[in-house]
Amino acid sequence: MRKTLSLIAACGIVNSVNAADLTVYTYDSFVSEWGPGPQLEATFEAHCQCDIEFIAVDDGISILNRVRIEQDKTKADILLGLDDSLTEITRKEGLIQPHGIKLDTLKTDLNWHDPNFIPYDYGFFSFVYNSDKVSEPAVSLKELIDSDASVIYQDPRTSTPGQGLMLWVKAVYGNQAPAAWKQLATHTVTVTKGWWEAYSMFLEGDADYVLSYNTSPAYHVIIQDKPQYKAALFNEGHIAQIEVAAISKYSKNPDLAKQFLQFLISPEAQSVIPTTNWMLPVINNIELPAVFDTLIAPKRIGFTPKEIAKKRKKWLREWRSTAN
Amino acid sequence: MRLHWLAYSFVLGLTVLSFYGLISFGNESLDTSLLQDSYFYSILGFTLKQALISAVLSVGLAIPIARALYFLPHLPYKKLFLAFCLLCFVTPTLIVITGLVALLGRSGFLTPWLNTLSDNHWNIYGMSGILIAHVFMNMPLAVRIIYLELQSIPETSWKLASQLKLNKADCFRIVEWPTLRNTSILLLCFIFVLCFNSFAVVLALGGGPQSTTLEVAIYQALKYDFNIPEALTLAWTQLIVAGGLYWLISRFGSLSWKNVDSSRNVWRPKKGTISIQASKVMYGLAWIILLLPFVSLIPGLLDSKLSRPDIQAISRAAAVSIGLAIIAATLAMSIAYALLHPIRQAAMGAKLKRLWLLESVATHTLISPAMVLSVGLYIFLLPRIDIEQWGIVFVILLNTALVIPFAVKKLKPRLLQFDQQYNRLARSLKLNRRTLWRIEWPFIKEIYLATFGLVLVLALGDVAIFSIFGTTEWTTLPWLIYGYASSYRIAEASAASFILLILCALFLFLLEKLVHKKLALRPLMNQKLTDEKQHKEGDTHA
Known part of the structure; x- marks a missing residue:
């Protein structure tokens, strides 16, 4: 056991030396092999010449619970995977900051004007x-x-x-x-x-x-x-159900975090999400497989x-x- | 050697830290208003009711099957059946649910037939589904334990009974019942506690909010409402109610988890032809009933085509699972052995109060709500350590803590038996620790290995702890199954479930096999003791 512990500790030291530039808390299926995580990570890293790290928890509500417990000790720069029913609680807990992103590219049906949260898909x-x-x-x-x-x-x-x-x-x-x-x-x-x-x-x-x-x-x-x-x-x-992302109040890299949120609603990211997370894109004019046109609206x-x-x-x- | 006290600090420490984590978070106190809510009493009532009926049914059905096994020593595949019983007990609940729905659900294989029988009133959802699932998981365990307990009836009792020409009823009352009674009561309590803490089965097969257990309420309070005072109130209730029952268990003595002994040819009274036939039919039925839910998984399995990445993901997750489970099981066995040291001392000194107290501490994780334990520890640790690096260590440690009670319960009778038989001799010979161990090990080896298999398989099935402490790079097989299932990949999920099941079976059967091989060497043990004695004498003379 002691051997295992020291082995794990050794990995830990290596890890912390290579701490990522941007840490994103999300839910498990988002970062699974068949989820949108891997593709989004690769595309964004190529853009920003930076290193992003996803930390996955059980589900949306667990993201909120985790940052609630961690408070100012959180590693999160971004919380990704809450939904619109949780936005109010998260805001009240004072865990996030305004994103300052223009929302005019979003579908008008969404009627989205939230200063803290950016929607990235919905269903x-x-x-x-x-x-x-x-x-x-x-x-x-x-x-x-x-x-x-x-x-x-x-x-x-x-x-x-x-x-x-x-x-x-x-x-x-x-x-x-x-x-x-x-x-x-x-x-x-x-x-x-x-x-x-x-x-x-x-x-x-x-x-x-x-x-x-x-x-x-x-x-x-x-x-x-x-x-x-x-x-x-x-x-x-x-x-x-509108899935949203926000910047943590305690982010050490809010500029990069903002860039990531901006990227989430870009056509590049939005064309990945529908066929990996099985939800609808939040902006118009995204080319999708034909079956998406047959879905009820x-x-x-x-x-x-x-x-x-x-x-x-x-x-x-x-x-x-x-x-x- | 103060190792055993270290073991006690470990099991107690985890619980204390987790409650400390919950209580200290925002200085929350208990929410007593909950105790005035009728909802609280209705779920408490339901929890008690389903647990009680499940326990009574499991034990009630187990007794005739165990007796059939006992009175017909030459039934085919009996050992396999007993190993299979253990498999049913440890099968992850999600596999049980899927299997039962495929078998008895609205489009289940048996449903048309059941509908004809019941005039189209068959419905698995509701109390019936909960009971079927609980009986499916716990009855086989009861069969196994009762059967092995019956085997401990001395041959002489039967011979005496037949010389006295006792009739069947008296035979049962005088010879079998004293053994059966003790075991049955303990099993009732044990199964009651397990069903009391049941969660996923109850929700999935329960049919609506009327089927809610305390564990569901704890889950909701901790996860969705993040209402720690409420969760604490519920957790204490669960501890008090389940703990109260546990207290009863300890008062009646303790459940012995015997191992399948090689078939000794103990003389048993011959049964009449009718009763032999009835027993055979019962044995056959038990096989069919236990096999069917697994068989019904096969069509779904044939439907799934695994891609290369899936196979890679599954094998990787399986390897991680096996590794983690082996570490957790090894730790649990060592800690259980250390925990038992003062218990053995207390037993030898006939200090019953002390024995009871120590044993309660050693096995208390059986009754404390797992969700509370892991979330409390999570809250305690999250601000203090880097959970991404250390999370996997706590997956192991918490799994260890949760399987320790099983290891303690299984090892205890054998170790006490050893002390009873050899302690005086060993002391009079002034054997040193190492020599003593060399005698003790062959004595406990078979049970040790079988227990190792059991706790290994229990740890293998964990999802609850992993969902809180796990990280993606250490994805375990059960977690991967949930991952598949939660992204529509239900065929892959059923394939992965099947692999998990096969792994569980493999470990159980292999270890059982190993145990029997070793058992053949058993006469050597006495020889060894004599050797040691001579050796020792030789030493002193020199």
């Missing part, structure tokens, strides 16, 4: 179905909830899509949400801890609909050549990050007492 929470099995999909959330089609979704206490559905029901039903949850519960197969458990149960054929993203079908077409999986377009509109509804931060707890309580 709409959607119910995905197998068109070989479901020939006439529901056209509204109300129709789905009133139907008897089997549904799998994720727990809003433990997953982002689950929280998305909670907001969705709240946006569509308002005060009637408890009745809607009760109705949905009558044909809910199960509620899982995370996205993949739900999605793999759906692929095993355990439900007609699974809560996922409007971009999910693109994966099945591009990687698996399976066109039968489709996302249902609901006429009330959908809740968007829902109307966006929902709440501001401020409202979510304020009411999330109350809504969670409402969900857990009625969705039985």
Whole structure:
């Protein structure tokens, strides 16, 4: 053991000598071999003649928790992988600084004016179905909830899509949400801890609909050549999940950090993200595989990050007492 | 040699540091308002209920199967079955969930048949799914332990019973029941604690928010709400409730984790033809039931075509996993041995209170919530060390800490047995430590190796700790599976799961094989002792 320790310590010393110019905290799948991380790193490093390092944690919320614990001792220059439901909390904790980047290249639909966060991709929470099995999909959330089609979704206490559905029901039903949850519960197969458990149960054929993203079908077409999986377009509109990045308040290299954020919304980076992170680009005129044109393009509804931060707890309580 | 106290400081230190980490963070105190929330009581109630039913079912079903194994000593593939039982116990939960859904889910292989039987009311999701999964994982362990416990009934008891012409019921009541009762109660408590801490299975198969365990609430409080006071309140509740039960366990004595002995030809009463046939059928059914969820994974497996980079990633992750698990298992075995030293002293001195106290400390990580332990330590360490460099060390250390209770529980009976048989002799011969070890080692070797296999495989399946302390360059196989699964690559995930399963099986079967090879050498041990004695005498004479 002592040998192992000293070996690891030795590696550590070498590492700290080569400390990167820019450290980015992100989530695991972003930097996996098939994620956007490796390509973005190579392209940006060629631009800036610098060294960037990704540090990956479990998921978006873990990025926030980590910088919360570290406070001024954080290594992060950039937090990449939070989503719009977390922006308000992060701001309140005073962990980030303004980015000072012009946002006029972003898609106007996003309506993004946040002084601290830069969006780098987005998607709409959607119910995905197998068109070989479901020939006439529901056209509204109300129709789905009133139907008897089997549904799998994720727990809003433990997953982002689950929280998305909670907001969705709240946006569509308002005060009637408890009745809607009760109705949905009558044909809910199960509620899982995370996205993949739900999605793999759906692929095993355990439900007609699974809560996922409007971009999910693109994966099945591009990687698996399976066109039968489709996302249902609901006429009330959908809740968007916008993934964002920000500069840490304690960054030692804020100029380079700003350059990186600028790079994230450049056409170069934006054309990598859709087919590696399976989300939509935040700027227009990005050339994408044809299947992206066939994806549903829902109307966006929902709440501001401020409202979510304020009411999330109350809504969670409402969900857990009625969705039985 | 103060090594054993170092071992105690290690296990206790990790827990203390992690609670210190949580409590000191922003000087948070407990959130007692939670104790007035009906939600809290409903999840506590549900946690208790599912854990209790799971434990009763697992043990209740295990008893007839274990008896079938016991009364029919010549069943085919019995050793393989017992090893397989261990595999079911250590199989990572994500594999169990996938297997059960493929088998019993809405499009499962058995579902059409179950629907005919139940008039289309079959539904795995809900309490039934939770129970099926828990029984699948824990019942085999119970079978194994009860069977090995039954084997310890002395031959003379059976002979006496047959001479006294006791009828079947009396035979059961007088000969078997005293053994069965003790083991069953301990197993009930043990399985109860394991199911009490269950999380992913409960959420995935539970069917909705009505199926929420305390562990889910801790996860939510720590991760999503970052509400440390609430998490602490929940953690203390869990410690008190699970710890209370644990206290019961220790009062009833301790569970012995015996090893499969080579089939000694112990005389057992012959059973009637009907009961022999029934036992055979039960044995066959047990095989089928335990195999089916694994078999149902195969079609999904055939569907997956692994690319070269995938194979490289999987083999690399497998190598890392094996390396980490071997280090963690080695550490756990050494620490467990050191922890047992004062326990053995206490046992020899018949100091029962001391023994109980030491054992509670040594095995307390069994009941403390793993999530709290790792997050608390994470909070404590994050501002103090560079987690990217040292994280992997803590992956190893925490895994070590979590498997130590299993190692302690398995090694203890054998070591106490050794002390009982040889301690006086060894002392009267004034054997030095090294010589004593040379006698002790052959005595404990088989159990030591088998336990090593068990804790190795338990450490091999870890994701919870890795998700907090792990770094990308040290990606383990279970973590890679989650990585695949969370980016739609479900076919690759199932292939990688299968490889993980095969690795687990390989380790368990290999070590079990090794143990039996060694067992054949067992008579040598007594010979050795005589040799030592002569050697020693020779020394003193010279």
